[in-house]
Amino acid sequence: MNRGMNNVWSLVLVSAIIYGALAILMGVVPGMVLSRTPPTVGSQPYTAQEERGRDIYVSEGCEYCHTQNVRPLKQDEVFGRPSTAGDYAYDTPELLGDHRNGPDLTNIGGRQPSKIWQYIHLWEPRSVVHGSIMPRYTWLFAVKPKADPGDEVVPIPSGFGPTKGVVVTTTQSRDLVSYLESLKQVSLTKRTGK
Amino acid sequence: MKSASLAIRDNAEPEDVALFSSFITSATFWLLFTTAVGLLLSFKFPYPDWATSPFLSFGRLRAIHTNGTFYGWASIALSGTAIYVAARTSGIGVSNKWLAWLSLACYNLAAICGTITLDLGINYGDQEYREWVWWVKIIFLLGVLLSGLAIVQTVANRVEREIYISNWYTIGGFVFTPILAIVAIIPAYQVGLGQVAVQGFYMHNAVGMWFTFLALGITYYALPKLLNRPIYSYALGVLGFWTNLVFYPVIGAHHFEFSPLPWWFQTLAIVFSVGMLVPVWAGTANFALTMRARGETVRRSYALPFIVVGVAYYFLGSTQGTVEAFRSLQTIWHFTSFTIGHSHATMYGFITFIAWGGIYALLPRATGKQPSLLATGLHFWFATIGVTAYVIALSIGGTIQGLAWAAGNPFIASVDAAAPFWVARAVAGSLMFLAHIIFAYNVYLMTLAPGPESDHWEPPKRGKAATA
Numbered sequence: 062m063n064r065g066m067n068n069v070w071s072l073v074l075v076s077a078i079i080y081g082a083l084a085i086l087m088g089v090v091p092g093m094v095l096s097r098t099p100p101t102v103g104s105q106p107y108t109a110q111e112e113r114g115r116d117i118y119v120s121e122g123c124e125y126c127h128t129q130n131v132r133p134l135k136q137d138e139v140f141g142r143p144s145t146a147g148d149y150a151y152d153t154p155e156l157l158g159d160h161r162n163g164p165d166l167t168n169i170g171g172r173q174p175s176k177i178w179q180y181i182h183l184w185e186p187r188s189v190v191h192g193s194i195m196p197r198y199t200w201l202f203a204v205k206p207k208a209d210p211g212d213e214v215v216p217i218p219s220g221f222g223p224t225k226g227v228v229v230t231t232t233q234s235r236d237l238v239s240y241l242e243s244l245k246q247v248s249l250t251k252r253t254g255k
Numbered sequence: 256m257k258s259a260s261l262a263i264r265d266n267a268e269p270e271d272v273a274l275f276s277s278f279i280t281s282a283t284f285w286l287l288f289t290t291a292v293g294l295l296l297s298f299k300f301p302y303p304d305w306a307t308s309p310f311l312s313f314g315r316l317r318a319i320h321t322n323g324t325f326y327g328w329a330s331i332a333l334s335g336t337a338i339y340v341a342a343r344t345s346g347i348g349v350s351n352k353w354l355a356w357l358s359l360a361c362y363n364l365a366a367i368c369g370t371i372t373l374d375l376g377i378n379y380g381d382q383e384y385r386e387w388v389w390w391v392k393i394i395f396l397l398g399v400l401l402s403g404l405a406i407v408q409t410v411a412n413r414v415e416r417e418i419y420i421s422n423w424y425t426i427g428g429f430v431f432t433p434i435l436a437i438v439a440i441i442p443a444y445q446v447g448l449g450q451v452a453v454q455g456f457y458m459h460n461a462v463g464m465w466f467t468f469l470a471l472g473i474t475y476y477a478l479p480k481l482l483n484r485p486i487y488s489y490a491l492g493v494l495g496f497w498t499n500l501v502f503y504p505v506i507g508a509h510h511f512e513f514s515p516l517p518w519w520f521q522t523l524a525i526v527f528s529v530g531m532l533v534p535v536w537a538g539t540a541n542f543a544l545t546m547r548a549r550g551e552t553v554r555r556s557y558a559l560p561f562i563v564v565g566v567a568y569y570f571l572g573s574t575q576g577t578v579e580a581f582r583s584l585q586t587i588w589h590f591t592s593f594t595i596g597h598s599h600a601t602m603y604g605f606i607t608f609i610a611w612g613g614i615y616a617l618l619p620r621a622t623g624k625q626p627s628l629l630a631t632g633l634h635f636w637f638a639t640i641g642v643t644a645y646v647i648a649l650s651i652g653g654t655i656q657g658l659a660w661a662a663g664n665p666f667i668a669s670v671d672a673a674a675p676f677w678v679a680r681a682v683a684g685s686l687m688f689l690a691h692i693i694f695a696y697n698v699y700l701m702t703l704a705p706g707p708e709s710d711h712w713e714p715p716k717r718g719k720a721a722t723a
Binding site: 069075076077079083086087098119126128129132136145149151156157160163164187199200201 | 300307309410418444445446448464516594642663674
């Protein structure tokens with residue numbers, strides 16, 4: 062056996078240098094280069110409200126079941142065009158995800174433009190999608206005996222709502238849904254913008 | 256010396272025994288807690304409307320399960336065992352025991368703070384295995400540095416001439432992980448797609464440069480010790496060390512195949528995933544050849560069956576990882592439950608079984624207190640049958656999910672098709688959790704339970720190896 066390696070500090074030093082170099086090469090440098098990717102032409106930064114909604118998406122762990130990564134494969138065509146590098150320029154923390162217990166949401170704003178549907182679905186997914194395994198997010202709403210002026214009442218299908226009172230949106234549900242509605246892919250061929 | 260007999264007692268310093276026992280007791284708590292969370296999560300697939308409060312919701316608990324098993328259970332169990340192994344192989348007690356105690360405090364503090372913050376919805380993005388916010392990561396990093404320092408100082412003060420191969424691996428793990436943690440924490444190069452690249456690098460290295468190195472190091476100690484026979488080949492062990500070090504850091508991007516990460520970068524990751532067969536097969540062959548023709552010893556041992564299953568899953572899980580990296584198979588398996596099966600084959604079948612093997616091999620020798628034979632047998636079979644059923648269920652379910660997508664069916668058809676396999680997973684998970692309760696009882700018997708007095712310890716004579 063190599064005698065030099067019997068000094069524990071040289072073992073520490075040599076492995077630290079090799080791993081450090083590989084960490085820079087495979088982690089830091091790709092990170093630096095790709096962090097400079099310019100946004101896709103026509104895409105817009107998130108508004109303050111969309112940004113708050115995105116924070117809720119992150120904090121509730123939506124990414125564990127929903128990807129935002131359309132692959133250039135036939136089975137992904139239903140979710141939109143293949144994602145490109147520039148699509149993620151405004152997305153930190155990144156939300157590509159690696160599980161699809163639910164569908165991809167890259168273009169959900171385009172595929173499901175109804176805000177009302179999104180509210181109902183968040184309150185109780187099984188009221189609109191039979192067999193869905195998505196958790197319900199009832200805490201993003203408020204239940205009131207009677208709607209006040211200015212309240213946005215969510216028309217929950219019968220049997221899925223509270224026994225008494227009405228379900229109204231809160232800042233949180235409005236923010237989250239405004240983020241979901243903002244998830245619209247920018248066309249790569251028509252340069253019309255948003 | 257009869258290695259299969261459990262009456263053998265290490266001539267370890269009582270303070271080292273207390274240290275080792277405390278690490279394992281802490282780790283066992285985290286195992287019970289985080290797998291209870293995992294079990295709850297598995298039942299949320301068939302019963303999504305069950306336990307729906309923000310603090311019990313799937314999106315928050317999932318990260319508590321993964322980070323807790325990684326950084327609470329596996330990290331504490333493996334660090335505690337690695338420290339004890341360093342002292343045994345060096346023929347001395349742990350130098351600077353306060354470093355190790357402080358490390359244990361940091362690990363526990365990080366796991367507590369990490370669990371609470373995640374349950375409040377405070378995280379660093381939903382990026383697997385690094386969801387803890389930066390200051391929690393720093394507390395954990397301190398724990399790694401302190402344990403690592405305790406080990407390096409102990410090995411530096413050893414009476415043996417050579418550094419035993421176990422310590423190569425464990426010291427490696429303690430050197431790589433702080434570097435990895437720092438790369439993961441600094442935000443400057445983590446914007447948009449840049450963060451995707453760092454995430455691919457991080458998530459795979461956390462598994463491969465930390466848990467794999469510690470588990471292999473413990474196997475290299477426990478196996479020859481239990482069989483009372485030297486490791487088959489020292490050279491294969493060294494080959495495994497260097498090839499693992501050079502190949503593993505390159506394969507992270509295979510978690511993002513068909514993503515907008517540069518195509519060549521993904522291809523490079525696939526090529527090196529194949530390269531990983533070298534350290535995996537070298538390590539497996541080395542362990543298998545060390546155990547050759549000793550079936551009877553394995554059968555009569557408490558600890559060896561766990562190590563046999565651990566090595567088998569190291570081979571199967573890692574080889575599966577290589578195959579999974581091929582683009583043709585990723586088109587079907589990526590994004591499906593198949594990958595959850597893979598992560599349990601490796602983090603549970605391999606890492607957790609090796610941790611158990613190491614604990615059953617060394618803890619009774621340290622404390623002089625034996626686990627129950629019946630309980631150990633039940634633990635072994637429930638855990639082995641449980642994880643095997645778990646992996647098979649999700650491998651089949653995941654494949655069906657992927658094929659349903661490829662067939663162009665509506666999305667919900669893939670959910671319906673996978674549903675029975677998710678139920679099977681919850682049943683398998685229940686069996687695994689039952690095994691953990693039994694293990695916890697054994698840990699109690701080996702540590703806190705009243706047992707023989709530990710006052711017959713004699714200071715080792717310097718120059719005489721206490722490692723055999």
